[in-house]
Amino acid sequence: MKDVQNSADTRGIAIQRVGIRDVHIPFQIKTKEGAYQQVLANISFTISLPMEYKGTHMSRFQEILNKWTSSPIAEPEMAEILQEAMERLQAEAADIRIDFKYFVERVAPVSRGKSVLDVDCFFDGHMEKGESLQFTLGVKVPYTSLCPCSKEISEYGAHNQRGVMDVQVRFDDSKDCILIEDLVLLMEQQASCQVYPLLKREDEKYVTEKAYDNPKFVEDILRDGVLALRKLSGLRWFSLACDNFESIHNHSAYASHEEYLD
Structure with a gap:
């Protein structure tokens, strides 16, 4: 059959x-305990297209991904996926983003009841030929955050709210990336209190x-998170954004910061 996608394009773009x-595909993510957690991933998968070609072969992206539906995915596997994409599609660069919901075990502080906290996560990979x-x-x-001003000026009580930290990290090539569980716990410790899915009255x-x-x-919270x-160890770049969903206002309180580290 005629390969239309591989035909020439003259527009110079x-x-x-x-x-x-x-693309929704099941994947496995390695847990801190060494087991594997099955996740449902939402994937964006792209390559760069030279100006000489009219189009790319979309079916090949799906073929590459399908081989990994029952395998654990981390940095080495993402590198292998992107390398194959560049080779099969004759591209100079490839990108993949895998969004998924990961479940972290939580133990209630007093009753010790166990539950799982759902955390939105993503792996993002970019690779260029030879790199x-x-x-x-x-x-x-x-x-959870509690307002210092409200506590200071009120005769009793203080307003609090739930918030979300959006944290992104990149590590040196020679270092292992921090585990999801450890990064979640580290950031929770910078707030007024953690969030627990299951709480009894004593909790x-x-x-x-x-x-x-x-x-x-x-x-x-943002400054403590930055510190x-x-x-x-080995962190090369990070960004952190904090959203407090205010309980006494019809807006959120927001702060963000990013930096490169030597």
């Missing part, structure tokens, strides 16, 4: 990214009082 999006993988890990961590008392004893503005991230 190289396309930076072309491929498939919103190593550029890998980014992203997590969105829920937390609710604990988290309410802990937040009251540890009031933080969104700026405090915590700077201490990670």
